[in-house]
Amino acid sequence: MANKPPFIAGNWKMHMTIAEAKNLATAIVKASADLLEAEIVLAPPFTALSEVKKVLEDGSVQLAAQNLFWEEKGAFTGEVSAPMLKDAGCQYVIIGHSERRQYFGESDAGVNKKVSAALKSGVFPILCIGESLAERDRDETMDILSRQIQGGLEGIAAGDFKSIVVAYEPVWAIGTGKTATPGQAEEVHSHIREKLALSYGIGPAECAIILYGGSVKPANSFALQSEKNIDGFLVGGASLEAESFIQITREAIRAYKEKK
Ligand code: 13P
Numbered sequence: 001m002a003n004k005p006p007f008i009a010g011n012w013k014m015h016m017t018i019a020e021a022k023n024l025a026t027a028i029v030k031a032s033a034d035l036l037e038a039e040i041v042l043a044p045p046f047t048a049l050s051e052v053k054k055v056l057e058d059g060s061v062q063l064a065a066q067n068l069f070w071e072e073k074g075a076f077t078g079e080v081s082a083p084m085l086k087d088a089g090c091q092y093v094i095i096g097h098s099e100r101r102q103y104f105g106e107s108d109a110g111v112n113k114k115v116s117a118a119l120k121s122g123v124f125p126i127l128c129i130g131e132s133l134a135e136r137d138r139d140e141t142m143d144i145l146s147r148q149i150q151g152g153l154e155g156i157a158a159g160d161f162k163s164i165v166v167a168y169e170p171v172w173a174i175g176t177g178k179t180a181t182p183g184q185a186e187e188v189h190s191h192i193r194e195k196l197a198l199s200y201g202i203g204p205a206e207c208a209i210i211l212y213g214g215s216v217k218p219a220n221s222f223a224l225q226s227e228k229n230i231d232g233f234l235v236g237g238a239s240l241e242a243e244s245f246i247q248i249t250r251e252a253i254r255a256y257k258e259k260k
Helices: 020-031 046-056 080-089 097-105 108-120 131-139 141-154 184-198 203-208 218-226 242-259
Strands: 007-011 040-041 062-065 090-093 122-127 163-166 208-213 232-235
Touching: 007 163, 007 208, 007 242, 020 040, 020 046, 020 242, 040 208, 046 062, 046 080, 062 131, 080 141, 097 203, 097 232, 108 122, 108 184, 108 218, 122 141, 163 184, 184 208, 184 218, 218 232, 218 242, 232 242
Parallel strands: 007 040, 007 232, 040 062, 062 090, 090 122, 122 163, 163 208, 208 232
Antiparallel strands: none
């Protein structure tokens, strides 16, 4: 299994005024000079994207949006398209987050259209998948994830697959303080990689970046990143403060170096 430099993304969700977002991004950029072994991505709300972009301009920290709509333009009040995100300076876009699936009725088919739209505009998708607690209790985790992967990646060719990051976020671990144990997360990540290998071959599946998300904190990031198939994190709550986000990144880098 290829050991990859940690990919650490902060999903700020519906938090941060523009001024707060600029402050947080500035602090992270400053610290990132000592964190060059990690790929760091920040996902502010739409309103702060272009101002945060200015803060990121000279560094290696990358910008992500939290959602998009699949059409390029038109009468879709309230929506934002992939070309608009590209224009705002986004390298990445989070797609199919469980909060969007849960509160905004997003389906695998819609997620699939969004993945295609992002790729078409040269914005890399961070495709989120994950099971609910009820699904886990019914022993359906692997089936749910297989369905989400299949549905989300329907019709995506191998060449495009290389540009996609997958994020496994068990719904029961998001914002609850209940992290999946490293063993639980690894079991699922290895299933995801096997599933990807069936569609795209072993080589591309090994190169795929698979993130874990759900109550990632400085205290658990070393153990999680130490697992063979965990390539980094999609961090919610702990990404809202520079100190904890940077500490998570440091711990991930330490685990990466020890994994080598
Ligand atoms: P928390 O880290 O707050 O659990 O959120 C995880 C998440 O949903 C990131 O996208």
